[in-house]
Amino acid sequence: MRPFTSVLLLLLLATALPALSQSNNLSVSGMVKDSADQSVVVGAYVSVTGAATGAKPVYVTTDKDGKFLVSDLSASSSYTLKISYLGYQEVSRVIRLKNESLRLGTILVQEVASNLKEVQVVGQVTAMEQKGDTTQYNAAAFKTNPDASTEDLIQKMPGITVVNGTVTAHGETVNKVLVDGKPFFGEDATLTLKTIPAEIVDKIEVFDKLTDQAQFTGFDDGNGQKTINIVTKVDKRNGQFGKVYAGYGLDDRYQAGGNVSYFNKDQRITLVGLSNNINMQNFSSQDLLGISSSSSSGRGGRGGGGGSSNFLVGNQSGLTGTNSYGLNYSNKLGPKMELTGSYFFNRTGNTNKQVLQQEYFLDDGLNNQFYNENSTSSSTNMNHRLDFRLEYKINDKNSLIVTPTLSFQNNESGSVTAGTTDLADGTQLNASDILSDGLNKGYNFSNSVLWRHSFEKRGRTFSFNATTSMNDKTGDNELYSKNIYYNNTRTPGDTIDQQNHTNSKGLTLGGNLNYTEPLGENGQLQLNYGLTLSNSNSMKDTYNMAPDGGGYTDLDTLLTNNFDNRYITNRAGLGYRLRMGSWFANVGVDFQNTGLYSQQLAPYQTEVDQTFTNLLPNAMLSYRSKSGTQFRAFYRSSTNQPSITQLQNVVNNSNPLALTAGNPDLKQEYSNRVSMRYSKAGADVPFSFNAMLYVTQTNNAIVNSTFIANEATELPNGLVLEKGSKLTSPVNLDGSWNARSFFAYGKPVAPLKLNVNLTTGFNYTRSPGLVNDVANFSNTYAASQGLVVSSNISENLDFTLSYSANYNVVRNTIQPTLNNNYFTQGITGGVNWIFGKGFVFRTDFNNQSYRGLGEGYNQNFTLWNASIGKKFLKNNAGELKLSVFDILKQNNSISRSITETYIQDLTSTVLTQYAMLTFTYTLRNFGKMPVRENDRRGDFPGMGGPRGEGGRGGGGRF
Template sequence: MNRLTYIALLLLLSFAIFQNAEAQNAQITGTVLDSINRSAVVGAYVAVSRNAPNAKPEYITTDINGKFTFTGLTKQVSYLVKVSYLSYKDFTQNVTIINDIQDLGTVQLTEAIANLKEVKVIGQVTAMEQKGDTTQFNAAAFKTNPDATTEDLIQKMPGITVTNGTVTAHGETVNRVLVDGKPFFGEDAALTLKSLPAEIVDKIEVFDKLSDQAQFTGFDDGNGQKTINIVTKADRKMGQFGKVFAGYGLDNRYQAGGNVSFFKGNQRISVIGLSNNINMQNFSSQDLLGLTGSSGGGGGGRGNAGGGGGASNNFLVGNQSGITGTNSFGLNYANKFGKKVDVSGSYFFNRTGNTNAQTTEQEYFLSGGLGNQFYNESSRTSSINANHRLNFRLEYNINPNNSLIVTPRLSFQDNNSNSLKTGLTTLADGSNLNSLDNTQRNLNSGYNFSNDVLLRHSFAKKGRTVSFNVNTQLNDRNGTRYLYSKNLYYNNLTSPDSLMARMMGDTTDQKSYTYSNGTTWGSNIIYTEPISSTGQLQFNYGLTLSNSNSSRETYNMSFDENTYSDLDTLLSNNFDNRYTTNRAGIGYRYRKNSWSANFGVDYQNTGLYSEQLAPNDTKVDQSFSNFLPNVMLSYRSKEGTQFRAFFRSSTNQPSISQLQNVIDNSNPLSLTAGNPNLKQEYRNNFNVRYSLAGAKRPYSLNAMVFVTQTNNAIVNSTFIAQEATTLPSGIVLERGSKLTSPINVDGSWNARTFLAYGKPVAPLKLNVNLTTGFNYVRSPGMINNVANFSNTYAVSQGLVLSSNISEKLDFTVSYSGNYNIVRNTIQPNINNNYYTQGISGRVNWIFGKGFVVQSDISNQSYRGLGAGYNQNFTLWNASVGKKFLKNNAGELKLTVFDILKQNNSISRNVTETYVQDVTNRVLTQYAMLTFTYTLKNFGKMPVNDNSRRRELEGEGGDFRRSGEGGGGRGPGSN
């Protein structure tokens, strides 16, 4: 039993101690629906007050399912409940609480007969409220300029940041953005935020969205995602809005595009387009194939375990190093058909052309008194990547007790790339070991398909449910690589510049074909049974079958035939891999008043069968059996205090590229290969969250701790030849060359803390966001068969000041600093401290008769990096424009980018085997003239038009009995 298991037991003990202290709390719950079409009424105000003279009411609003829950009430006391919403008659009811949970059931609102007169409410809007698991921000409390996007709006909100296209909320990456509870452009968070204007937003909800199955049962399955839900204003659900723009500038720089949305109640259609060569990028990880490294490839592990993210991490947030030209088109559709069917879908096409020039410096840590080894590389690359992405979701509420959700996804990728690379390996005394001159061309194509089918059934007995899920995943990859490389190996180190020193060398001229495909079929069934008014049992069983195949054929140039016809058996391989996983478990869920707890255990058996079919037949047959416990304890108060502690064990299977034992010689001086003897990783995850928010507090506070401990962690093992060495595969590794392959090692830790504090400063009309954090990463690795543990300690600090003065003056000032301490176990002499700092400011000022001035400036500072990498540079962009046409719909703007001509790109990556500093090509100074036209045409809703009002107000669409069946939670639920 390890330390984290003890922590889980302590959580259970803490729950038992606090249970009695909360025994007197009671709740009033209910669901607010439209009386005609039975759709959820989102954002209705619910007031609860004691039935006593001068009693003050307290307010909450309904979530996207129309649900509300008041906590902290007293039994045997009479309360007045009042529900109100624009265009509806008020609902009132006297309630005397008898049980711990007094369920009002369905509250039906009926249409108001008379037209409502305009009512002006003057007062300070509450900026943030905590509603159960959901943090809700009121958009009216944050002032933005008329042209602001939703992305501009949320950056003013406490605890939310957007950096290089990545949205984080309370220290966690936001993976999904919903609009009125429905998907928008699939799961592309950045694209959604950029496409919606801030003026249509009523509220922003931040919560952990459980999977559809977990939301129904109420048992957290660990597959939840940090999610933002954009609640639109009631008077913005009918109309057309968007903007189109076009611009041209110096050095043939151009941009054109736009987005237009057509909202008609439940029917929503959005179209976007973009074409430019100024690094405006908007793709996600699904758009990328062959962009995150060399084609094919064994090897694996954690290349970015120590410090700032590597290239693949950048791609995940929509940034690609170098200069990129983008052409893209997207279409999103959502609608509700009748009372039972909700559909949403999107299509997105993206074609990017990228060019980059990169320099890389790596320092490898050698043991045994061998000294360190240095590798310097310069490369020029170009690539064209095309992607088609389709997403669809169908929700069918068959009847009050049954629902069906079908979610297919399909994407196609096509990538062509070319690279020119030169590299040199040296020792600490400056003597040369080897060099390369490499030309490579890669042609890759493939597709991904996945589909989830979820059938949910709620029995007549409240809390008794059954749900059945079937998922399918298919993928296919084809690639062709041309490689021409001249490699020199220096054997006369005393005179490295002499001809004798370069007498050893070889030339590689090859063509490789790679192919891989995978099929995964999975299913699970979950049954829940109530055993008391506060307790519920869950039983689950799942079966997963996965098959994958990967092959590579490498041919050397036959100079006799002048064609690639000589099969290189040392670099060719055909590999087949199969997984069979059976998993069964039991769980218990407890909920009473402000407390809830889940705990359970699963037993999992995984069979791994791998077979190498060529060049020789070898087999690996392994079986893994694990017990996977999970514990969750949470507390929520009506005042906005929330505490949640979570512990879960899980496994992670090695990928087929990590298992396939074939040499990848994309860089002949740095080979990679897989390891068919890899075992699965076993992870223990523990996290704690604590937050304070609410209308009664003038501030918000979020604190979190995340800890991950991994046994059998899949990490890199690097062998650097000190003399010519023949590998077991038969390939000769010359002196100074490297071979990297994945292995299993214990002792991997990753701990992170995060604290966010936000407060509006009313006298200065500012919003203040303060963040701080501490990260610890213990990353094991192996170099020349000697274990090394890289321990990285990082302290981060951030401060954001955003204006809340007026819609015409908007500015933001921010600071971020990161101090990193790296300590290695085998080479303490290369321990390193480095610091990165960023200071930025942005202003948007509208004055006079439509004049606009915009400017943003940022300063980046690097200290403690390698020679030539310690830099301090400032990027300043500015523009001036004039609005004209009716309602200032048109704007002509002149922009100058990089006024000071200091733009730069530097990054540091610390791993368990090397430290790496990288610089990339950047966009330099240019000027551009741009015309923008803004479309705003919102319709009015007659109060006495039943069909029109139902169309506008009938949002929602989640399974209505989900809360009754298992207590499923949605945003804002208590």
């Protein structure tokens, strides 16, 4: 879509929307607090019921600030307002609306003084409900065993799945998990779900969380994330809980660790830790700066063994020993200030052996090249990470949010690699034996300071967000390789013996001003301006071993580079937001001017001075009914600047057969993104249905250009690329498309006491690339089908069974003979059975099947684990179990990657069979919540506004 056409359509839509506005659209709002200590009550039910006979109540829940807003009400009508929450006395009052919305201020609720053990619940618990933009699950409706974590619990809920450590809700990846509306371990989703036990969970809320500034204004900035909020039981918010464990087994396998939490209402402290050599880990990609830099070997364009993607939970290859410890703290420091923070340390040691095969697409089809590699690698990574969030309510009109993060990393790595390149007829072109070692360390720091101000006039707001980020990374690396070039009389072979020192620094300063003004009863205008200043420097000095062997003193100017890069971005925008009953609409356009100045200082001086000017339109239309139906259509355009690594014109010769380099002439990418989502949830007959479509089109996409030398070729910088060797560098190409559709349906089957989640997906990817200056478009069509069945029988018997299938069709424009169809499927299951007098049997299996990958890669294998244990001590707090891993000795690791230039198959080392004896102690010590007289009352004169569409809170009091 051309920018001018997009803007014209948006302006026409903006002028038409006010005509759709509905009059007499009133609301009632307020804030719910605990009467004893004035703390906000998160997740309380708020219902408003009209006086007419048979009128259906309108439900919402209080957000993380205890606020609620019920809209679409009529004037001159009386309503019954009820507020209820587990452990609190219900509040009921009659309200009447005249000709304006009603702001109730603070409503205080008092805790129930009776013993909770005497309360009897009658009737069936509602499994799920739609509360405005939030899907809410009641934990009591789902059966889990006494040792279950929140991760085990959510897998039983319609529309939520956990596969290989990745949490998906309603078809979208969950990136944030909150506990009672507050961050937990820096919002690390996996760590939070594994740490919080299922027994303390009251409700699970799923919603789209906007950024803090977007929540306040109500204008979606496109940076929202799918979020899960764990609402804990009131009677579990005071006490200590957790578990500790230790085990030892055959082949010197060991594990020890646990987590302990101390909750005292708003004050919460959690300690976690683990130490093992069985590939268990609980950290995120924030911990892996050193790993990413150390593995940029350019081996055929892949990340190399030990890349950061291999260190994520559930995706690690090789064998890993982990030592990690963490502390999370949150507290309300007085009536106006809240602090949450976490510290996390981990040290991992990884060893891996990999077998790699790549087939490169060439235009003639006769000289297709096959690159084969065997590598053994090891790495040790250490990381310290700190996250904080301070919220300060200056007064009723002003608030401040400060969110700094700091991390330090240190990585040591080494690898031994043997690679060969052959033609399709078996002719050998080259071979290389490589030894490499590296030491990389660095830090990252970022901070955001957000000031928000609400004026007296409802909907008029001003906010300012100042951001800072800086990083510094250094590396010392050694490379020794022996290379053979067959049938090359000029250079039959050579030896590389080098050391290099790298250093990269970056500093970015940004500021964003945002002003909103109400227009009429239901409209709101937004004006924004942002300025970003970014400066980065990257330096690499490479030294060859001196001819006399006296040390690394010979500077290699062809592999040495010093590069500066600066960006200045000015962005100003105008937006309009309209509420039309159950409909919301946003339209807007930003004008962006970006100046890029790049300067190469060594080995020779060059300059690049470019200016990019863009119009960036955006639009959003959403519908949210009271019955649980939601629809959302979103369009946004954006730009993406090349990184300093992509711009730096220095050759990386970590693998002499596959060189990589940057390109200082890169332009920024321009993308158009369209997304549509339809969802419906039922309460009386609980189910969840979600349908989604995402389409992204990118102009000037930054993609790879691969030059494969058919004969010895001198590069512009003077290096010689020998026959059969490759040089890969980034270029800009049009024609990049990505389309993804997804359908998810979840439903409890009450007669069978089962929960069923069914997913279907269709994806299309069009990836452009250059091979020897000839454009190739790799078109990938993929269809996927998934089924998850979990039990809801009892607390003593818990099982899950899942099936997934993926069929992929790959078509290339250069090489139709390399068109490929391949199929993968997986069947997984697990059983947790408590029987007799505290006996526990657990087993899980994972069967993977691959077809169409090629000779030696089509496989079918099953990973089967099982354990038997006995619970003892008071309240069954202790458990001793014997477990066996990989009973069938079939564990395996295979992956296939399709790019615009090659097909890659990769196998990696895996953990093999072992047995282990483990002792676990579970801590449960919950105290009765204190009940105090209502000795303090306050009044909140105005809310921050209704929930912004697609996210909690916000609306700028609009």
